[in-house]
Amino acid sequence: MKHSEDDFKQDTIHDMPEGSTPDAPSNESRRSFFKTTGATILAAPLVLTSRKSEAQAIILPPSPPTTPWLEELPETVEPVAQTDLLTDSYLIPQGEANTLYDECGRDKHQRWADFFGNPQLQYDQADTYELRAEEVMDHVFHPDYPPQLVWNYIGKFENGDPYPNPTFHARYGRPVIVRLYNELPDNHVGFGTPEISMHLHNLHTPSESDGFPGDYFSQTKSGPTLSGPGKYKDQFYPNVYAGLDDFPKGPNNPVGGDKREALGTLWYHDHCLDFTASNASRGLAGFYLIYDALDSGDEHDPNPAALRLPSGPYDYPLAFQDKRFDANGIQIFDQLSPEGTFGDKITVNGKIEPVLKVARRKYRFRLLNAGPSRFYQFHLVNEANQVQSFIYISNDGNLLPKPLLNQFKVHLGVAERGDIVVDFSKYALGTELYLANRLIQTDTRGPGNVRAPGMRVLKFIIDREPSEPDVSRVPSTLRPIRRPTLAEIAAAPVRTWIFSRKNSMWSINDKFVDVNSPAARIAAGGMEIWELQNPSGGWSHPVHIHFEEGHILKRFKNGVEVPVPAHEKGRKDVYVLGPSESIRLFMRFRDFPGKYVMHCHNMIHEDHAMMVRWDIVV
Amino acid sequence: MNKEKTNMNTRREILAGMGLATLGLIGLNTAWKKLSLDDTALNAIENRAALATTQFPNVTLYTHEGEAVKFYDDLIRDKVVAINMMYAQCAGICPKATANLLQVQEMLGERAGRDVFMYSITLQPELDTPRGLRQYTERYGIKSGWKFLTGAPEDIELVRYRLGFFDSDAKVDDVKENHTGMVRIGNDALNRWSMAASLSEPNQIMATINHLDPKIVHTFADKYS
Numbered sequence: 001m002k003h004s005e006d007d008f009k010q011d012t013i014h015d016m017p018e019g020s021t022p023d024a025p026s027n028e029s030r031r032s033f034f035k036t037t038g039a040t041i042l043a044a045p046l047v048l049t050s051r052k053s054e055a056q057a058i059i060l061p062p063s064p065p066t067t068p069w070l071e072e073l074p075e076t077v078e079p080v081a082q083t084d085l086l087t088d089s090y091l092i093p094q095g096e097a098n099t100l101y102d103e104c105g106r107d108k109h110q111r112w113a114d115f116f117g118n119p120q121l122q123y124d125q126a127d128t129y130e131l132r133a134e135e136v137m138d139h140v141f142h143p144d145y146p147p148q149l150v151w152n153y154i155g156k157f158e159n160g161d162p163y164p165n166p167t168f169h170a171r172y173g174r175p176v177i178v179r180l181y182n183e184l185p186d187n188h189v190g191f192g193t194p195e196i197s198m199h200l201h202n203l204h205t206p207s208e209s210d211g212f213p214g215d216y217f218s219q220t221k222s223g224p225t226l227s228g229p230g231k232y233k234d235q236f237y238p239n240v241y242a243g244l245d246d247f248p249k250g251p252n253n254p255v256g257g258d259k260r261e262a263l264g265t266l267w268y269h270d271h272c273l274d275f276t277a278s279n280a281s282r283g284l285a286g287f288y289l290i291y292d293a294l295d296s297g298d299e300h301d302p303n304p305a306a307l308r309l310p311s312g313p314y315d316y317p318l319a320f321q322d323k324r325f326d327a328n329g330i331q332i333f334d335q336l337s338p339e340g341t342f343g344d345k346i347t348v349n350g351k352i353e354p355v356l357k358v359a360r361r362k363y364r365f366r367l368l369n370a371g372p373s374r375f376y377q378f379h380l381v382n383e384a385n386q387v388q389s390f391i392y393i394s395n396d397g398n399l400l401p402k403p404l405l406n407q408f409k410v411h412l413g414v415a416e417r418g419d420i421v422v423d424f425s426k427y428a429l430g431t432e433l434y435l436a437n438r439l440i441q442t443d444t445r446g447p448g449n450v451r452a453p454g455m456r457v458l459k460f461i462i463d464r465e466p467s468e469p470d471v472s473r474v475p476s477t478l479r480p481i482r483r484p485t486l487a488e489i490a491a492a493p494v495r496t497w498i499f500s501r502k503n504s505m506w507s508i509n510d511k512f513v514d515v516n517s518p519a520a521r522i523a524a525g526g527m528e529i530w531e532l533q534n535p536s537g538g539w540s541h542p543v544h545i546h547f548e549e550g551h552i553l554k555r556f557k558n559g560v561e562v563p564v565p566a567h568e569k570g571r572k573d574v575y576v577l578g579p580s581e582s583i584r585l586f587m588r589f590r591d592f593p594g595k596y597v598m599h600c601h602n603m604i605h606e607d608h609a610m611m612v613r614w615d616i617v618v
Numbered sequence: 619m620n621k622e623k624t625n626m627n628t629r630r631e632i633l634a635g636m637g638l639a640t641l642g643l644i645g646l647n648t649a650w651k652k653l654s655l656d657d658t659a660l661n662a663i664e665n666r667a668a669l670a671t672t673q674f675p676n677v678t679l680y681t682h683e684g685e686a687v688k689f690y691d692d693l694i695r696d697k698v699v700a701i702n703m704m705y706a707q708c709a710g711i712c713p714k715a716t717a718n719l720l721q722v723q724e725m726l727g728e729r730a731g732r733d734v735f736m737y738s739i740t741l742q743p744e745l746d747t748p749r750g751l752r753q754y755t756e757r758y759g760i761k762s763g764w765k766f767l768t769g770a771p772e773d774i775e776l777v778r779y780r781l782g783f784f785d786s787d788a789k790v791d792d793v794k795e796n797h798t799g800m801v802r803i804g805n806d807a808l809n810r811w812s813m814a815a816s817l818s819e820p821n822q823i824m825a826t827i828n829h830l831d832p833k834i835v836h837t838f839a840d841k842y843s
Contacts, residue, residue: 186832189809195829214825224825224838274812274826335811336673336782336802443786503711503799504785505815512815514822516838538787609815 060332063325063345066144068353069459075357076313077287080155080166083130085179086123093121093128093177093234097227104217104230107208110592115175115238126175129168131155133196133270133284134183136164141345142352145329150283150350151184151192153268165286165350167317172262172292173255176237182218191333192275192282195221198235199271200288201415202263202397202549202573204242207594209235210546213273213611214515223273225515225595239290242548244591245525255292257591260482261549261571262292265317265366265397265417273515277340277372277603280321281333283350285370287317294479295399299472309393310364310421310472316356317366318435320412320457321347322374338504339444340604343374346437346457353456357463361470362423364393369412372603375447375540375576377439378410378457380422383432385453391474394419398549398571399479411439411567413542413576415601418567421474424462433460444604446540446579481570484527484551484586492586494529495520499541499577499600499610506539506600506610513599518615522589526616529553531584534577541577541605546596547616549573550585557581574601593618674780677773679739682751682766689777693765694806698831699735700823701802702816703783705742706754710795715816716758718823719801723764725824725839731763733833739777741794743768782813805830 085093090101095112096119097103116125131153138147155166170176184194195218199211208215214225215233222229241247241257249256269285270276291297299311309315322343326332334341345352369376380388392404397417410418427433438454441447484492498509505512509519522528530550532543549571555564558580575583599611676690687693702719704712719738723730730736740746746754751766760766768774778784783797790796803826804811810830814823824839 187808189807191810193810193812193829216829220832220835221829222836223829224821227836229835274814274829335804336780338782338784338800339786503815503817504783504790504796505799505813507815512818512822514819515825516819516821608813609818 060324060334060341061327063323064144064327064329066142066345066352068456069355070143071140071351071354073349073351073354073356077167077316078157078163079169080129080163081158081160082127083156083179085128085130085177086121093126093179093236094119097230098234099228099230102219102231104222104233105227106215106233107594109208109234109236110206110594111238112236121177126177127170128177128179129155130179130181131166131198132181132183135185135188136283139164139283139350141323141325141331141347141350142329145325145352148330150331151279152283153180153198153286165283167286168268168288169297170237170239170288170290172239172241172259172290175239178235178237179232180235181232184218186218186220191278191335193272193279194218195223195272195275196279196284197223197271197273198233198268198284199546200235200237200266200268201544202266203237203288203290204240204257204261204263204547204591205235205237206592207547207596207616209237210594210596211235211268211271212515212595213271213276213513213597216272223515240591242588242590246590258482259292259294260480262295262399262479263290263397264295264394264399265289265368265419267319267368267370267415267417269370273513274607277607278333278335280370280603281323281331281341281372285319285321287319287366287368289315289317289366299470307399307475307478308471308473310362310470314359314362314472315364315366317349317368318458319347319349319368319370320376321370322372323347338608340373340607342442342444343372346374346376346455348435348458353459355459355461357461358424359464359466360425360427360429360462361466362421362425362472362474364419364421364472366394366397367410367412367418367420369414369416371414371601373414373444373605374441375414375439375542376410376412376437377447377450377454378412379408379436379438379454381434381436381453381456383434385436388422388433390423391421392418392567393421393474393478395567395570396549396572396574400567400570401479401481402477403474404566409438411576413540413574413601414603415542415544416574416576424460425470427462429462429465431462433462434458435460444602445538446602484553488527489529489553489586492527492529494531494584496531496533497543497598497612498533498535499543500535501539505608506541506605508598508610508612511612512609513611513613515595515597515613517613518595519612520614521617522614524589524591524593524616524618526589528587528589529584530587531582532575532577533582534579537579539605540579540602541600541610542602543575543577543598544573544601545575545587545598547592548587548589548596550575550587552583552585554584555581556583589616592616675773675776677769677776679767679769679773679777680748682748682755682768684748684752687765687767689773693735693737693767696807697735698733698805698827699737699803700827701737701739701781702800703739703741703778703781703797705740705794705798706746706750707742708795708798710798711817712795712798715798716760718816718818718820719764720758720760721820722823722827723761725820726827729831729833730761734827734831736764737767738764739767739774741774741778741797743771743774803827803830805832808832
């Protein structure tokens, strides 16, 4: 392997722990890798063992090298097409689980009658979609690697063609029903489990459609918090603003809820209890974008209140995942390592080192760290590795009150999102720019230092003039924010959550995941201050709280208050707890009672029990 | 490194255990004479080409009933298993872990030893003889169908690593008690592996076992009372 700092291909980044001089290669390996690849032992990768007490811990060799910039991403990310769910009278979406016709035993949809007035959905009351979780046998991560197995959610394009992990475009005030069929094979061998619970990360979604980890299902299995298996599950996404009870729907509030609570960049992924890392690594993840009158998704919007951010082909989501490949270029994931598998290849929308050809104009890029465990700090750089500026408009999918101008980096813990606007009109046609990750990380425990020039993961080529003048803009104010008042903060009870290492696993308040009983029961309408603490010097924990967002009030490092970074001053749903850090945040609990979770979104930690159930009760 | 005991404790435990060692070794099977408390055991492991074909070593272990078993062929192959690590002298979380697993065994009922195989492997094979482990099972009222296992220290070490009972921090890894907190749960035929915390609620452990057992449809487990 080359060690040159001048070479920015992904394979030059080393993930071997410092100082872990490999001993003589041994030919031991994990059977799973052979099963997946069908390779003989002789063709197997050398698996290196290191000295002394690591002698028996398998240290994976790096993924094989790849030639960068061979494949192009599509110029447009199209929205998924709808499927009419009213055609079969036995299968019309309804409030109660349709267990008679093979729906799994979910709890009934809350407030169904409020939204639809009938036990069954009527014509044109909602946007309806169908997704099928399926095995895909021929996914190409990179042309240097063979086509291989992944699991995707399959929707469809307008022309009816299958659309793997499609992007949803939703609109506030228009409910969505997603019917999710589970067609993964029961007898699947290797990492990943074919029972699924789809979580829509950050939507203000009632518990039964939240993708609660214990709600996993297949035709032959049901999770501990479902009442029975099934072929499919209907997810009801009301697409109302949080605060529905305080800001009810009415003539002056057509959507319902508090419009200051609007979300924007969300993602859906599997959340099966104990198996989130392996299932999400298998490829079960996609985007759900939601628009409203302000962030309308139309840069030509005649409404003077509309922001007119770059839209259509110029509103482009980018999901980053870390993955590891064996000597044959087949993805591997070690289910038996207590620290999972650290990915040394970064996929961008499922591709390694792809190219995106762009027009000479503004783009909105929605960057998502889709895990399972790597952190990123992305910089936009030119050929000479000089950093380029952009505007940071949104964190965790929430437009900030004001854009952050002249920004040079996007730091993303697992599941965090950052929306930026890049103006390519500053550059000459033919200019090539790169997105580079400068955060050094060697294992799943957490990131290390920032080091230039970093690993280039995506190349932009400015290859054309826009077909029409760019009318998009970034106004000087974006979305107003409802900060908690001093009185609210003073009145809110404080609840402390300690994220720590325990018994070689990870615990919250000294306890391990228990999906059957809540660690906190909070009255609907309640407000609390949650203090998240990471007393460890050894791990980072990107903590995700389902369903309700929070406002970071204070941040501490080693007990000393430190400034809250500008991009964290909006609403958030992921709170990055670095080593020895704690965060105090303000939360409201509203609208939909039920069971929710908080967990470390480093999916390795999450699957090793760092998750807690909390309930909203009436 | 919060919450993990460092090797200060270990030393003390080993020293405390030494006095018992001679007593515990009486009457052992001749195949199990590779006892060692130093690194030679670790060195020996690296030359075992025979172990290469499976992620799980097929080493010989000994049950608390005195039976010699092959780790992979007899205990893992094509089975649904729940495996923890413990040692008889462990005063920390082991008693609670064993009590939890006892509840799991009760909840499994007839499935224990038929559909789901429970194993507890000692982390202190120098001290935990088959006979000693049998006494342990009697003391805790453990029923048949749940095997307690010991073996040559280097074999146990290999099994420990392959099952994922290790920490990449050597100081943490050196402390036996740090490996007593997890139950490795898997289905070998599907090569699907998970775990539960041994201090979890027993019905949570049970739900994970049910998840991995293809015969079970609804994974919810009622708490054994």
